[in-house]
Amino acid sequence: MLNSDNKTDVIVVGAGPAGISCAITIARKGKRVVLIERGMFAGSKNVFGGAIYTQPTKEIFPNFETEAPVERRNIAHNFMILGKEDSTTISYRKSGNGSYSVIRGKFDRWAAQEAKNAGVTIVEQTVVRELIKNGTTVVGVKTELEDYYADIVVLADGVNSLLAKQTGLRKDIDTKDVALSVKEVLKLDKDIINHRFNVKDDEGVIGQIFGGPMLGILGLGFMYTNKDSVTIGLGVTLNDLVENNYRPFELLEQLKNHPSIAPLIEGGTLKEYNAHLIPEGGYKKIPKLCDNGVMIVGDAGMLVNNLHWEGTNLAMISGKLAGETAVEALNAENFSKKFLSRYEKALKNSFVIKDMHTYKDLMDICHERQKAFLDYYLKKINSFFEMFTTVNSVPKRENYWKFIKSIFTDRKICELFKDLWAIIRLLWGILL
Protein backbone atom coordinates (compact mmCIF):
# COMPACT_ATOMS: atom_id res chain seq x y z
CA MET A 1 0.00 0.00 0.00
CA LEU A 2 2.80 2.38 0.87
CA ASN A 3 4.29 1.99 -2.59
CA SER A 4 1.13 2.95 -4.42
CA ASP A 5 1.26 5.53 -7.20
CA ASN A 6 0.06 8.33 -5.01
CA LYS A 7 3.45 8.62 -3.29
CA THR A 8 5.43 11.83 -3.38
CA ASP A 9 8.31 13.33 -1.38
CA VAL A 10 6.34 15.87 0.65
CA ILE A 11 2.65 16.65 1.12
CA VAL A 12 1.79 20.12 2.39
CA VAL A 13 -1.77 20.58 3.68
CA GLY A 14 -3.15 24.09 3.22
CA ALA A 15 -2.29 26.78 0.66
CA GLY A 16 -1.95 29.78 2.92
CA PRO A 17 1.25 31.81 3.38
CA ALA A 18 2.89 29.04 5.44
CA GLY A 19 1.95 26.16 3.15
CA ILE A 20 2.83 27.93 -0.09
CA SER A 21 6.19 29.11 1.34
CA CYS A 22 6.99 25.60 2.49
CA ALA A 23 6.01 23.94 -0.80
CA ILE A 24 7.90 26.43 -2.99
CA THR A 25 11.05 26.07 -0.86
CA ILE A 26 10.97 22.29 -1.37
CA ALA A 27 10.17 22.46 -5.09
CA ARG A 28 13.00 24.92 -5.74
CA LYS A 29 15.40 22.25 -4.44
CA GLY A 30 14.08 19.82 -7.03
CA LYS A 31 12.00 17.65 -4.71
CA ARG A 32 8.46 16.50 -5.45
CA VAL A 33 5.81 18.25 -3.41
CA VAL A 34 2.01 18.16 -3.46
CA LEU A 35 0.13 21.09 -1.93
CA ILE A 36 -3.46 20.24 -1.00
CA GLU A 37 -5.98 23.06 -0.59
CA ARG A 38 -9.60 22.66 0.50
CA GLY A 39 -10.88 25.87 -1.13
CA MET A 40 -11.95 26.51 -4.72
CA PHE A 41 -8.54 28.11 -5.26
CA ALA A 42 -5.57 29.04 -3.06
CA GLY A 43 -6.70 32.03 -1.02
CA SER A 44 -10.42 31.36 -1.23
CA LYS A 45 -10.65 30.27 2.42
CA ASN A 46 -7.91 32.58 3.70
CA VAL A 47 -8.58 35.68 5.75
CA PHE A 48 -6.24 38.16 7.43
CA GLY A 49 -6.13 41.80 8.45
CA GLY A 50 -4.41 43.30 5.57
CA ALA A 51 -0.63 43.73 5.32
CA ILE A 52 2.30 41.61 4.25
CA TYR A 53 5.81 42.56 5.30
CA THR A 54 8.38 43.22 2.61
CA GLN A 55 11.57 41.73 4.04
CA PRO A 56 10.22 38.28 5.03
CA THR A 57 8.01 38.08 1.93
CA LYS A 58 11.07 38.76 -0.24
CA GLU A 59 12.81 35.76 1.33
CA ILE A 60 10.21 33.58 -0.38
CA PHE A 61 9.20 35.75 -3.36
CA PRO A 62 12.15 38.02 -4.24
CA ASN A 63 10.14 39.51 -7.12
CA PHE A 64 6.87 40.19 -5.32
CA GLU A 65 7.08 43.99 -5.20
CA THR A 66 6.99 44.26 -8.98
CA GLU A 67 5.13 41.04 -9.86
CA ALA A 68 2.50 40.38 -7.19
CA PRO A 69 -0.93 42.00 -6.96
CA VAL A 70 -0.22 44.36 -4.04
CA GLU A 71 -2.58 47.18 -3.11
CA ARG A 72 -0.77 50.05 -1.38
CA ARG A 73 2.70 50.56 0.09
CA ASN A 74 2.19 51.52 3.73
CA ILE A 75 3.82 54.77 4.70
CA ALA A 76 2.09 55.50 8.00
CA HIS A 77 0.99 53.70 11.14
CA ASN A 78 -1.80 55.40 13.06
CA PHE A 79 -2.20 54.26 16.65
CA MET A 80 -5.72 55.30 17.59
CA ILE A 81 -6.80 55.26 21.21
CA LEU A 82 -10.57 55.49 21.28
CA GLY A 83 -12.65 56.55 24.26
CA LYS A 84 -16.42 56.25 24.16
CA GLU A 85 -16.76 59.44 22.12
CA ASP A 86 -13.27 60.89 21.81
CA SER A 87 -9.89 59.67 20.60
CA THR A 88 -6.16 60.34 20.66
CA THR A 89 -4.08 59.33 17.66
CA ILE A 90 -0.34 58.93 17.40
CA SER A 91 0.81 58.69 13.82
CA TYR A 92 4.21 57.56 12.67
CA ARG A 93 4.87 58.39 9.06
CA LYS A 94 7.88 57.67 6.90
CA SER A 95 7.92 56.92 3.23
CA GLY A 96 9.31 53.45 2.75
CA ASN A 97 8.30 50.00 1.64
CA GLY A 98 8.19 48.04 4.90
CA SER A 99 4.81 46.54 4.18
CA TYR A 100 2.04 46.42 1.59
CA SER A 101 -1.69 46.00 1.96
CA VAL A 102 -2.90 43.06 -0.09
CA ILE A 103 -6.16 41.29 -0.86
CA ARG A 104 -5.66 37.68 0.17
CA GLY A 105 -7.84 36.29 -2.60
CA LYS A 106 -5.58 37.90 -5.19
CA PHE A 107 -2.19 37.61 -3.49
CA ASP A 108 -2.44 33.96 -2.44
CA ARG A 109 -3.62 33.02 -5.90
CA TRP A 110 -0.55 34.72 -7.36
CA ALA A 111 1.72 33.05 -4.77
CA ALA A 112 0.20 29.65 -5.57
CA GLN A 113 0.86 30.25 -9.28
CA GLU A 114 4.50 31.04 -8.42
CA ALA A 115 4.63 27.74 -6.53
CA LYS A 116 3.16 25.96 -9.54
CA ASN A 117 5.79 27.55 -11.78
CA ALA A 118 8.47 26.29 -9.38
CA GLY A 119 7.16 22.75 -9.79
CA VAL A 120 4.69 22.35 -6.94
CA THR A 121 1.67 20.16 -7.74
CA ILE A 122 -1.40 21.91 -6.37
CA VAL A 123 -4.53 19.88 -5.65
CA GLU A 124 -7.47 22.22 -5.00
CA GLN A 125 -11.02 21.63 -3.73
CA THR A 126 -9.79 18.72 -1.64
CA VAL A 127 -10.16 18.37 2.11
CA VAL A 128 -7.67 16.26 4.04
CA ARG A 129 -9.76 14.40 6.62
CA GLU A 130 -7.18 12.24 8.32
CA LEU A 131 -3.50 11.46 8.57
CA ILE A 132 -2.34 7.99 7.59
CA LYS A 133 0.07 6.50 10.07
CA ASN A 134 2.39 3.55 9.97
CA GLY A 135 2.97 2.86 13.64
CA THR A 136 3.95 6.23 15.10
CA THR A 137 5.04 7.69 11.78
CA VAL A 138 2.84 9.84 9.58
CA VAL A 139 3.09 8.47 6.05
CA GLY A 140 0.26 10.17 4.19
CA VAL A 141 -3.14 11.79 4.19
CA LYS A 142 -6.69 10.64 3.56
CA THR A 143 -8.83 12.98 1.49
CA GLU A 144 -12.47 12.53 0.49
CA LEU A 145 -11.46 10.91 -2.77
CA GLU A 146 -7.97 9.52 -2.58
CA ASP A 147 -5.18 8.65 -0.22
CA TYR A 148 -1.86 10.34 -0.82
CA TYR A 149 1.44 9.11 0.55
CA ALA A 150 4.67 10.98 1.26
CA ASP A 151 7.88 10.75 3.24
CA ILE A 152 6.93 13.94 5.06
CA VAL A 153 3.59 15.63 5.69
CA VAL A 154 3.61 19.33 6.60
CA LEU A 155 0.51 20.66 8.35
CA ALA A 156 -0.25 24.21 7.24
CA ASP A 157 -3.97 23.84 7.76
CA GLY A 158 -4.47 26.95 9.82
CA VAL A 159 -5.60 27.90 13.28
CA ASN A 160 -8.20 25.15 13.59
CA SER A 161 -5.74 22.46 12.47
CA LEU A 162 -7.85 19.39 13.11
CA LEU A 163 -4.88 17.43 11.77
CA ALA A 164 -2.41 18.78 14.35
CA LYS A 165 -4.92 17.65 16.94
CA GLN A 166 -4.94 14.18 15.37
CA THR A 167 -1.18 13.93 15.69
CA GLY A 168 -1.60 14.45 19.41
CA LEU A 169 0.83 17.36 19.24
CA ARG A 170 -1.91 19.91 19.78
CA LYS A 171 -4.53 19.88 22.50
CA ASP A 172 -7.95 21.52 22.44
CA ILE A 173 -7.74 25.28 22.23
CA ASP A 174 -9.05 27.36 25.11
CA THR A 175 -11.31 30.38 24.49
CA LYS A 176 -8.54 32.54 25.99
CA ASP A 177 -6.06 31.44 23.34
CA VAL A 178 -7.85 32.65 20.23
CA ALA A 179 -9.32 35.93 19.09
CA LEU A 180 -12.32 36.02 16.81
CA SER A 181 -11.80 38.62 14.17
CA VAL A 182 -14.48 40.10 11.93
CA LYS A 183 -13.82 42.60 9.20
CA GLU A 184 -15.37 44.43 6.30
CA VAL A 185 -13.86 45.54 3.03
CA LEU A 186 -15.57 48.77 2.03
CA LYS A 187 -15.39 50.04 -1.51
CA LEU A 188 -14.36 53.68 -1.72
CA ASP A 189 -13.11 55.85 -4.52
CA LYS A 190 -9.33 55.94 -4.88
CA ASP A 191 -9.25 59.74 -4.68
CA ILE A 192 -11.43 59.76 -1.58
CA ILE A 193 -9.05 57.34 0.13
CA ASN A 194 -6.05 59.45 -0.88
CA HIS A 195 -7.74 62.57 0.46
CA ARG A 196 -9.04 61.14 3.74
CA PHE A 197 -5.82 59.35 4.63
CA ASN A 198 -3.52 62.06 3.29
CA VAL A 199 -1.65 59.81 0.87
CA LYS A 200 -0.84 59.67 -2.82
CA ASP A 201 -1.84 56.89 -5.22
CA ASP A 202 -0.37 53.55 -4.13
CA GLU A 203 0.56 54.88 -0.68
CA GLY A 204 -1.31 53.40 2.25
CA VAL A 205 -1.97 53.74 5.96
CA ILE A 206 -2.31 51.13 8.69
CA GLY A 207 -4.64 51.96 11.56
CA GLN A 208 -4.17 50.15 14.86
CA ILE A 209 -7.14 50.75 17.09
CA PHE A 210 -7.41 50.44 20.85
CA GLY A 211 -10.55 50.93 22.95
CA GLY A 212 -13.83 52.22 21.59
CA PRO A 213 -16.32 49.33 21.67
CA MET A 214 -13.48 47.18 22.99
CA LEU A 215 -12.88 49.22 26.15
CA GLY A 216 -12.25 46.80 28.99
CA ILE A 217 -12.10 43.70 26.84
CA LEU A 218 -9.08 42.08 25.27
CA GLY A 219 -9.51 43.22 21.71
CA LEU A 220 -7.92 45.42 19.08
CA GLY A 221 -9.15 47.00 15.91
CA PHE A 222 -7.42 47.45 12.59
CA MET A 223 -7.76 49.46 9.44
CA TYR A 224 -5.96 49.08 6.11
CA THR A 225 -6.17 51.06 2.91
CA ASN A 226 -6.36 49.10 -0.32
CA LYS A 227 -6.33 50.52 -3.86
CA ASP A 228 -10.03 51.29 -3.98
CA SER A 229 -11.28 49.96 -0.68
CA VAL A 230 -10.71 50.30 3.03
CA THR A 231 -10.58 47.33 5.39
CA ILE A 232 -11.88 47.79 8.92
CA GLY A 233 -12.12 45.08 11.50
CA LEU A 234 -11.53 44.00 15.04
CA GLY A 235 -10.42 40.93 16.91
CA VAL A 236 -11.59 40.07 20.41
CA THR A 237 -10.52 37.09 22.50
CA LEU A 238 -13.22 34.47 22.27
CA ASN A 239 -13.20 34.34 26.05
CA ASP A 240 -14.36 37.96 26.31
CA LEU A 241 -17.11 37.43 23.72
CA VAL A 242 -18.36 34.42 25.66
CA GLU A 243 -18.17 36.15 29.06
CA ASN A 244 -19.97 39.27 27.89
CA ASN A 245 -22.46 37.73 25.43
CA TYR A 246 -21.17 39.99 22.67
CA ARG A 247 -21.97 39.47 19.03
CA PRO A 248 -18.78 40.24 17.10
CA PHE A 249 -20.50 41.97 14.18
CA GLU A 250 -22.32 44.28 16.60
CA LEU A 251 -18.99 45.36 18.08
CA LEU A 252 -17.76 46.03 14.54
CA GLU A 253 -20.84 48.16 13.82
CA GLN A 254 -20.11 50.17 16.97
CA LEU A 255 -16.50 50.66 15.87
CA LYS A 256 -17.62 51.78 12.41
CA ASN A 257 -19.98 54.29 14.02
CA HIS A 258 -17.37 55.74 16.40
CA PRO A 259 -17.10 59.50 15.76
CA SER A 260 -13.38 59.17 14.98
CA ILE A 261 -13.79 56.24 12.58
CA ALA A 262 -17.08 56.97 10.80
CA PRO A 263 -15.81 59.93 8.71
CA LEU A 264 -12.96 57.79 7.35
CA ILE A 265 -15.28 55.13 5.92
CA GLU A 266 -18.34 57.26 5.18
CA GLY A 267 -20.02 56.36 1.91
CA GLY A 268 -18.13 53.06 1.65
CA THR A 269 -20.16 50.20 0.22
CA LEU A 270 -19.62 46.71 1.58
CA LYS A 271 -17.61 44.53 -0.78
CA GLU A 272 -17.15 41.65 1.62
CA TYR A 273 -17.69 40.74 5.24
CA ASN A 274 -15.68 37.90 6.70
CA ALA A 275 -14.37 36.35 9.88
CA HIS A 276 -11.40 34.36 11.08
CA LEU A 277 -9.85 33.02 14.27
CA ILE A 278 -6.40 34.27 15.27
CA PRO A 279 -4.15 32.20 17.52
CA GLU A 280 -3.42 34.45 20.50
CA GLY A 281 -2.08 32.05 23.08
CA GLY A 282 1.49 33.20 22.56
CA TYR A 283 4.71 31.40 23.36
CA LYS A 284 3.31 29.22 26.12
CA LYS A 285 0.70 27.69 23.80
CA ILE A 286 3.03 26.72 20.96
CA PRO A 287 2.78 22.94 20.63
CA LYS A 288 5.62 20.58 19.72
CA LEU A 289 6.03 21.29 16.03
CA CYS A 290 7.31 17.96 14.75
CA ASP A 291 6.96 14.23 15.12
CA ASN A 292 7.91 11.22 13.01
CA GLY A 293 7.16 12.17 9.41
CA VAL A 294 5.29 15.38 10.23
CA MET A 295 5.92 19.10 10.84
CA ILE A 296 3.53 21.92 11.77
CA VAL A 297 3.86 25.48 10.40
CA GLY A 298 2.10 28.86 10.60
CA ASP A 299 -1.20 29.36 12.44
CA ALA A 300 -1.53 25.58 12.90
CA GLY A 301 1.50 25.92 15.18
CA MET A 302 -0.04 29.00 16.87
CA LEU A 303 2.77 31.19 15.52
CA VAL A 304 1.41 34.73 15.84
CA ASN A 305 2.91 37.85 17.41
CA ASN A 306 -0.30 39.63 18.31
CA LEU A 307 1.12 42.82 19.82
CA HIS A 308 2.79 43.66 16.52
CA TRP A 309 -0.07 42.48 14.29
CA GLU A 310 2.34 39.94 12.79
CA GLY A 311 1.25 36.55 11.54
CA THR A 312 1.82 36.09 7.83
CA ASN A 313 5.55 36.73 8.21
CA LEU A 314 5.85 34.12 10.96
CA ALA A 315 3.83 31.78 8.76
CA MET A 316 6.04 32.32 5.72
CA ILE A 317 9.32 31.94 7.58
CA SER A 318 8.16 28.89 9.53
CA GLY A 319 7.07 27.38 6.21
CA LYS A 320 10.41 28.13 4.65
CA LEU A 321 12.37 26.65 7.57
CA ALA A 322 10.22 23.51 7.57
CA GLY A 323 10.77 23.28 3.81
CA GLU A 324 14.54 23.47 4.26
CA THR A 325 14.45 20.76 6.91
CA ALA A 326 12.28 18.60 4.63
CA VAL A 327 14.89 18.86 1.86
CA GLU A 328 17.68 17.89 4.29
CA ALA A 329 15.60 14.97 5.54
CA LEU A 330 14.92 13.76 1.99
CA ASN A 331 18.64 13.93 1.18
CA ALA A 332 19.46 12.00 4.37
CA GLU A 333 16.43 9.70 3.94
CA ASN A 334 15.69 10.22 7.59
CA PHE A 335 12.17 11.31 8.54
CA SER A 336 12.35 10.68 12.26
CA LYS A 337 11.16 13.10 14.88
CA LYS A 338 14.78 13.60 15.88
CA PHE A 339 15.87 14.61 12.40
CA LEU A 340 12.83 16.82 11.79
CA SER A 341 13.46 18.62 15.08
CA ARG A 342 16.08 20.54 13.10
CA TYR A 343 13.10 22.60 11.99
CA GLU A 344 12.21 23.42 15.58
CA LYS A 345 15.82 24.32 16.27
CA ALA A 346 15.97 26.61 13.24
CA LEU A 347 12.73 28.25 14.32
CA LYS A 348 14.13 28.81 17.82
CA ASN A 349 17.17 30.51 16.35
CA SER A 350 15.01 32.75 14.17
CA PHE A 351 12.97 35.84 15.08
CA VAL A 352 9.83 33.68 15.08
CA ILE A 353 10.30 31.93 18.41
CA LYS A 354 12.60 34.64 19.78
CA ASP A 355 9.86 37.27 19.37
CA MET A 356 7.20 34.99 20.77
CA HIS A 357 9.45 34.28 23.75
CA THR A 358 9.98 38.01 24.26
CA TYR A 359 6.23 38.42 24.78
CA LYS A 360 5.72 35.17 26.67
CA ASP A 361 4.07 36.92 29.65
CA LEU A 362 2.06 39.42 27.63
CA MET A 363 -1.18 37.50 27.40
CA ASP A 364 -1.19 36.46 31.06
CA ILE A 365 -0.67 40.06 32.11
CA CYS A 366 -3.28 41.32 29.65
CA HIS A 367 -5.89 38.87 30.93
CA GLU A 368 -5.01 39.82 34.50
CA ARG A 369 -5.01 43.60 34.02
CA GLN A 370 -7.30 44.14 31.04
CA LYS A 371 -9.72 46.37 32.93
CA ALA A 372 -6.81 48.66 33.78
CA PHE A 373 -4.81 48.69 30.56
CA LEU A 374 -7.64 48.36 28.06
CA ASP A 375 -10.19 50.53 29.78
CA TYR A 376 -9.02 52.85 32.54
CA TYR A 377 -5.71 54.03 31.09
CA LEU A 378 -7.05 54.36 27.55
CA LYS A 379 -9.78 56.63 28.86
CA LYS A 380 -7.22 58.43 31.00
CA ILE A 381 -5.04 59.23 27.99
CA ASN A 382 -8.05 60.79 26.32
CA SER A 383 -9.07 62.69 29.43
CA PHE A 384 -5.55 64.10 29.72
CA PHE A 385 -5.79 65.56 26.24
CA GLU A 386 -9.32 66.74 26.92
CA MET A 387 -8.00 68.60 29.97
CA PHE A 388 -5.00 69.93 28.01
CA THR A 389 -7.08 71.28 25.15
CA THR A 390 -10.02 72.65 27.13
CA VAL A 391 -10.24 76.43 27.42
CA ASN A 392 -12.63 77.30 30.25
CA SER A 393 -10.94 80.09 32.24
CA VAL A 394 -10.00 77.64 35.00
CA PRO A 395 -6.30 78.13 35.85
CA LYS A 396 -4.20 75.42 34.22
CA ARG A 397 -2.46 74.47 37.47
CA GLU A 398 -5.82 73.61 39.01
CA ASN A 399 -6.64 71.39 36.04
CA TYR A 400 -3.30 69.61 36.30
CA TRP A 401 -3.70 68.90 39.99
CA LYS A 402 -7.27 67.75 39.51
CA PHE A 403 -6.05 65.31 36.87
CA ILE A 404 -3.16 64.03 39.00
CA LYS A 405 -5.42 63.67 42.04
CA SER A 406 -7.93 61.67 40.00
CA ILE A 407 -5.33 59.01 39.26
CA PHE A 408 -5.12 58.33 42.99
CA THR A 409 -8.81 58.59 43.73
CA ASP A 410 -10.44 56.89 40.71
CA ARG A 411 -9.37 53.47 41.86
CA LYS A 412 -7.82 51.87 44.90
CA ILE A 413 -4.14 52.68 45.47
CA CYS A 414 -3.32 48.97 45.57
CA GLU A 415 -4.62 48.68 41.98
CA LEU A 416 -2.07 51.32 40.96
CA PHE A 417 0.71 49.24 42.47
CA LYS A 418 -0.59 46.13 40.71
CA ASP A 419 -0.54 48.03 37.39
CA LEU A 420 2.99 49.23 38.04
CA TRP A 421 4.10 45.71 38.96
CA ALA A 422 2.51 44.34 35.79
CA ILE A 423 4.38 46.90 33.68
CA ILE A 424 7.68 46.07 35.40
CA ARG A 425 7.10 42.33 34.84
CA LEU A 426 6.22 42.92 31.23
CA LEU A 427 9.21 45.15 30.52
CA TRP A 428 11.50 42.76 32.37
CA GLY A 429 10.27 39.92 30.18
CA ILE A 430 10.61 41.95 26.99
CA LEU A 431 14.04 43.46 27.60
CA LEU A 432 15.90 40.75 29.50
Place this chain on the structure above:
Amino acid sequence: MNIDKKLYTLKYTPDSKSHLNPDKEQCKLCNSRNCTYICPAGVYEWNEEKQELIVNYENCLECGACRIACERKSLDWQYPKGTKGVTFKQG
Protein backbone atom coordinates in the same frame (compact mmCIF):
# COMPACT_ATOMS: atom_id res chain seq x y z
CA MET B 1 -26.51 46.87 8.87
CA ASN B 2 -27.89 43.48 9.85
CA ILE B 3 -25.96 40.26 9.51
CA ASP B 4 -27.98 38.91 6.58
CA LYS B 5 -26.99 41.89 4.47
CA LYS B 6 -23.34 41.36 5.38
CA LEU B 7 -23.47 37.68 4.47
CA TYR B 8 -25.09 38.59 1.17
CA THR B 9 -21.64 39.82 0.02
CA LEU B 10 -20.24 36.28 0.16
CA LYS B 11 -20.24 33.49 -2.34
CA TYR B 12 -21.59 30.25 -0.91
CA THR B 13 -21.81 26.79 -2.39
CA PRO B 14 -23.86 24.98 0.24
CA ASP B 15 -23.73 21.24 0.72
CA SER B 16 -26.96 19.27 1.14
CA LYS B 17 -25.71 17.99 4.51
CA SER B 18 -24.55 20.07 7.48
CA HIS B 19 -20.85 20.04 8.38
CA LEU B 20 -21.81 21.31 11.85
CA ASN B 21 -23.50 18.69 13.99
CA PRO B 22 -24.22 19.52 17.62
CA ASP B 23 -25.27 16.80 20.01
CA LYS B 24 -28.89 17.90 20.42
CA GLU B 25 -29.29 16.26 23.80
CA GLN B 26 -26.29 18.15 25.14
CA CYS B 27 -27.69 21.39 23.70
CA LYS B 28 -30.79 20.98 25.87
CA LEU B 29 -28.58 20.80 28.94
CA CYS B 30 -26.37 23.70 27.91
CA ASN B 31 -26.52 26.79 30.10
CA SER B 32 -24.69 29.39 28.07
CA ARG B 33 -25.54 28.60 24.43
CA ASN B 34 -22.44 30.57 23.51
CA CYS B 35 -22.79 29.59 19.88
CA THR B 36 -26.01 31.60 19.52
CA TYR B 37 -24.21 34.91 19.91
CA ILE B 38 -20.46 34.50 19.29
CA CYS B 39 -20.92 33.14 15.76
CA PRO B 40 -19.93 35.87 13.30
CA ALA B 41 -22.51 34.60 10.81
CA GLY B 42 -25.36 34.01 13.26
CA VAL B 43 -25.49 30.36 12.25
CA TYR B 44 -27.03 29.13 15.50
CA GLU B 45 -30.47 29.94 16.85
CA TRP B 46 -32.23 28.41 19.82
CA ASN B 47 -35.82 27.38 19.23
CA GLU B 48 -37.46 27.64 22.63
CA GLU B 49 -40.64 25.89 21.53
CA LYS B 50 -38.94 22.83 20.10
CA GLN B 51 -36.08 23.01 22.61
CA GLU B 52 -33.74 22.59 19.71
CA LEU B 53 -30.71 24.27 18.22
CA ILE B 54 -31.28 25.45 14.67
CA VAL B 55 -28.10 25.32 12.59
CA ASN B 56 -28.08 27.54 9.51
CA TYR B 57 -24.88 25.86 8.31
CA GLU B 58 -25.23 27.36 4.80
CA ASN B 59 -24.14 30.72 6.28
CA CYS B 60 -21.03 29.36 8.01
CA LEU B 61 -17.77 31.31 7.53
CA GLU B 62 -15.77 28.25 8.67
CA CYS B 63 -13.90 30.21 11.35
CA GLY B 64 -14.17 27.52 14.03
CA ALA B 65 -15.19 29.82 16.91
CA CYS B 66 -18.25 27.71 17.82
CA ARG B 67 -16.15 24.59 18.15
CA ILE B 68 -13.94 26.24 20.75
CA ALA B 69 -16.69 28.20 22.50
CA CYS B 70 -19.02 25.19 22.87
CA GLU B 71 -19.44 24.87 26.62
CA ARG B 72 -20.14 21.14 26.50
CA LYS B 73 -17.63 20.35 23.77
CA SER B 74 -20.41 18.53 22.00
CA LEU B 75 -20.19 20.01 18.52
CA ASP B 76 -18.98 17.79 15.73
CA TRP B 77 -17.26 20.42 13.58
CA GLN B 78 -15.80 19.51 10.20
CA TYR B 79 -14.75 21.48 7.18
CA PRO B 80 -17.31 21.34 4.38
CA LYS B 81 -16.46 19.15 1.38
CA GLY B 82 -13.81 20.45 -1.00
CA THR B 83 -16.17 22.09 -3.44
CA LYS B 84 -18.58 23.39 -0.80
CA GLY B 85 -18.89 26.19 1.71
CA VAL B 86 -17.85 29.81 1.60
CA THR B 87 -15.50 31.43 -0.91
CA PHE B 88 -13.80 34.68 0.04
CA LYS B 89 -12.85 36.97 -2.81
CA GLN B 90 -11.21 39.60 -0.62
CA GLY B 91 -10.01 37.68 2.43
